[in-house]
Amino acid sequence: MKTAGRQTWLFETEPAVLATGTVAGKLESEGPLSQWFDVRITKDGMLGKSWEVDEQGLIRQATETALEKAKLTPEAIDYAIGGDLNAQLTGFYFGLRDFGFRQLGLYSACSTMTESVALGGLLVDTGAAKTVIAGTCSHTSTAERQFRFPTEYGAQKPETAQRTVTGAGMAVIGNTGSNVVVTAATIGEVVDFGIKNPWEYGAAMAPAAFRTIQAHLHDTGQHLEDFDCIATGDLGRIGHAILRDLFAQQGQDPGDRLTDCGMLIYAPEQSEVFSGGSGAACSSLVTFGYLLEKIRNGTWKRIMVAATGALLSTVTSQQQESIPSISHAVVFERRGRVQ
């Protein structure tokens, strides 16, 4: 296969996004992107016997929806590729175990979405697979339980905090049969700017997004202006402002084309969304539900999604470690007619 520079894959066969399935939690379904999601959960609180089982239900339902839209049975899928934020990826593995997929579990925190699409695209592009399903899930209450405090404590959060998105987004990627294709992926390195405050993911992750976007432009000889939209994973409003500063320091101005999935998914006036959304499902919901639709319907021709992951754990936080971050980027383009 074709590569560019030191860390970019060029998918010459242009793997197609055959269909996507998105399932949004209640708050996400009440946000500005509501109309773009396939399934909107309207009930508040726990639906099953635990938050974790609820989250497994999200990825299962997103998978069923994507398969149904692609008119495929589970048997038509060669590999399921993805992950979630739970320790040991129990959302991904438990949620999909009944489909009988060959499963490749990945983890790079909230950049797991683009890691999944990058490797899924690679498998299809190289012929290692005909059809894969790739994506992520997250749940605000499983993340609170794992990374922060029991919800019952009612711990106050600062304005730099981000809300973990409840939802799941899955994409069926195959050889051909859609006007949205994956044309490139850039794999990121770990960037550590020494941020230690787990309420400041945006600040920790902005340098990783900056590094990966620059690496992509450098590897491919392109410019910010070559993209109709560049969406980072989930920096939130504060991280987004920091990323704009990093570009400005290099004399670059991405203008309106630079946006962020964590900013798009909630309206600032929604309750307790703070600096914006985060979580492994933030970029998969926004990308698969909304951004790809804008390619499909003719608004855009070519976009980059650079999801960002904060690589902390409860243990590293308690041990006063910094928060290393990573970002992987993928490029989606329209081919053929508007649908």
Added chain:
Amino acid sequence: MKTAGRQTWLFETEPAVLATGTVAGKLESEGPLSQWFDVRITKDGMLGKSWEVDEQGLIRQATETALEKAKLTPEAIDYAIGGDLNAQLTGFYFGLRDFGFRQLGLYSACSTMTESVALGGLLVDTGAAKTVIAGTCSHTSTAERQFRFPTEYGAQKPETAQRTVTGAGMAVIGNTGSNVVVTAATIGEVVDFGIKNPWEYGAAMAPAAFRTIQAHLHDTGQHLEDFDCIATGDLGRIGHAILRDLFAQQGQDPGDRLTDCGMLIYAPEQSEVFSGGSGAACSSLVTFGYLLEKIRNGTWKRIMVAATGALLSTVTSQQQESIPSISHAVVFERRGRVQ
């Protein structure tokens, strides 16, 4: 690239294992495979400021060792691919962050080793990378803290329990330049036999190993006899006996060629090793240190390693969930002269 059946990749360019680096903990260094490890830790107890920092040191040192033996600088590595058992893969990400590698984090519990080699082999075979480094680490004390009880409790364990291996194994995989090559990989599906006891990993994982080995044979039209050795990841003595029963039920007898990394790494008379070793580093230490050396030195020509992962987390255990398991297999062969 070439595939076989529904879940097997055939690496026609035969990516070469250029060098391996293995770092073994104290108990592992006192075991029967001691002579085969590059670095043997002789000091007991905590070496740095935490068990987690110690584990990060293991994967860092295994990486430095592999690079040194391959006579490569970190800049020569395109991607680092791997993982560990810690929630959010902090061993892999923190341990390797200073090398500046592009990092692809994977998780499939103790089968992360073969998932890493399978995807690393794929990257090199397809030209997505020239050279990668792949592998895993684990540490008995980070695993105890995460999955079981504080060591200070002195909780008694049953004979079905397994000891998490302390160590790390990394392999540099490139286009050419070694007499050991990776020729195939089979990606597994999740198998759940309803085992709920976290002291019975072997019973939970044996069906996954069986399924993946059979899938490999079915996909490639081969037989057990086509391999000089078939090593499962870490079933331990009890899981190994169950796997033999599963073969026997199909009228198959793998004979002496079937072994298990969890059985090989400790002698039964070593202290507190119970049914044998487990942990993400069990199969990487045994494979990279010992099994590949037996190919290199001419004892064997062709082996299969089917590492096995128990996909539980503390949360799923406490929620009384079963333990789904998975196994990915890779095939190593000798090409050219014995070294």
